[in-house]
Amino acid sequence: MRVPAVNGPDGEGPEGKPPHTAGVPTARSSTPSYRLPRLLAALCDRLPEDRIAVVEQVLAAAAGPEDPLLSRFVAAQPAAGLAPQLSEVVRAWNVEAPGMTGPGIALALATARSFPRPRPAQVVVSGPMSASTPARLTSGVAVEVIRSAHTSLLIASFAAHGARNVVAEIERAVNRGVRVDLLLEESTQASAAFAALPSHVHVWHRAGMSGVLHAKLIAADRHTALLGSANLTDRALSDNIELGVVLRDPHLVEPLVDHFRWLLASGNHIMRPA
The missing domain is CATH 3.30.870.10 (Endonuclease Chain A)
Incomplete structure (x- = not known):
């Protein structure tokens, strides 16, 4: 016997999530909006090629988002606002893709860097x-x-x-x-x-x-x-x-x-x- 999903107020699912009926595919509009890809793209917009390559090397060497290597690297950044920006990347990695390896995140950053797009002022x-x-x-x-x-x-x-x-x-x-x-x-x-x-x-x-x-x-x-x-x-x-x-x-x-x-x-x- 299937137990029907318990929806919250206004037709939402538990904890404010959209309702989901067993056996019915979830609509595309309910796909969660991930911050990590946008944060990686923002890094590419800010940093020159050589600095992005350094970030990629550090990410590839990290065992995961909680690796002390990352916190030391972030803390050592002298450019104004860069340390908080990198911290947001690590935080989003930990929340949205904790099982992804460091080399995987580095590859995602390299992909964002290689994608041609207008660069902001x-x-x-x-x-x-x-x-x-x-x-x-x-x-x-x-x-x-x-x-x-x-x-x-x-x-x-x-x-x-x-x-x-x-x-x-x-x-x-x-x-x-x-x-x-x-x-x-x-x-x-x-x-x-x-x-x-x-x-x-x-x-x-x-x-x-x-x-x-x-x-x-x-x-x-x-x-x-x-x-x-x-x-x-x-x-x-x-x-x-x-x-x-x-x-x-x-x-x-x-x-x-x-x-x-x-x-x-x-x-x-x-x-x-x-």
């Missing part, structure tokens, strides 16, 4: 980092954007001083055949910071005397761009309170690059070779 800051919003330090993002260039780099800055990591990454880009255009403000002697770069790096100044070049931009090819308040100086990239955003949507980056290429066109008499 990402907040970039210099100076103190709070946990109120996921953000990354300007100095690291600047190097990452330069490293992602395959054919062209377009960089604009009002001031430049020091920034050795950025200059070194630009030189590596030049050595692998990337065309580099530096749009710099002449009155700040910004070009001196790049004096050691190869001679075929293109340096540009404003052609007219009115106004200054105050834009701050690093654009890699036509797919990625870093925009913000930070100049290419050591203090601006790390210590000053600065704010920016990195775009990885070609639909947004392409017209931005086209605008700066228009500024460089000789017939427009806006920029001139240094």
Whole structure:
């Protein structure tokens, strides 16, 4: 004899779950909404490829969601908001898929990483980092954007001083055949910071005397761009309170690059070779 299911108020099953009749397939609409896949996708949206690979390695080495290896790894994350984000992943794993192995979760993360999708804009800051919003330090993002260039780099800055990591990454880009255009403000002697770069790096100044070049931009090819308040100086990239955003949507980056290429066109008499 079958015992009928005991439903709660408003026709719900025990503990507020949808009712279920024996022998009748559950409707698709009652399928539980799992958080774990969304949390893994959010990690891919936030972190660059090399950092995601590190997370995958740690997950693959974990025996399960309660492995102390995970808690130590999470606690060691310095980026603002990343430790709570990873904690949510581990918590969802423990609740929704406790029987899944670490290598299984790592494979799920690798799958999310390989799935092509538009990447959202990402907040970039210099100076103190709070946990109120996921953000990354300007100095690291600047190097990452330069490293992602395959054919062209377009960089604009009002001031430049020091920034050795950025200059070194630009030189590596030049050595692998990337065309580099530096749009710099002449009155700040910004070009001196790049004096050691190869001679075929293109340096540009404003052609007219009115106004200054105050834009701050690093654009890699036509797919990625870093925009913000930070100049290419050591203090601006790390210590000053600065704010920016990195775009990885070609639909947004392409017209931005086209605008700066228009500024460089000789017939427009806006920029001139240094």
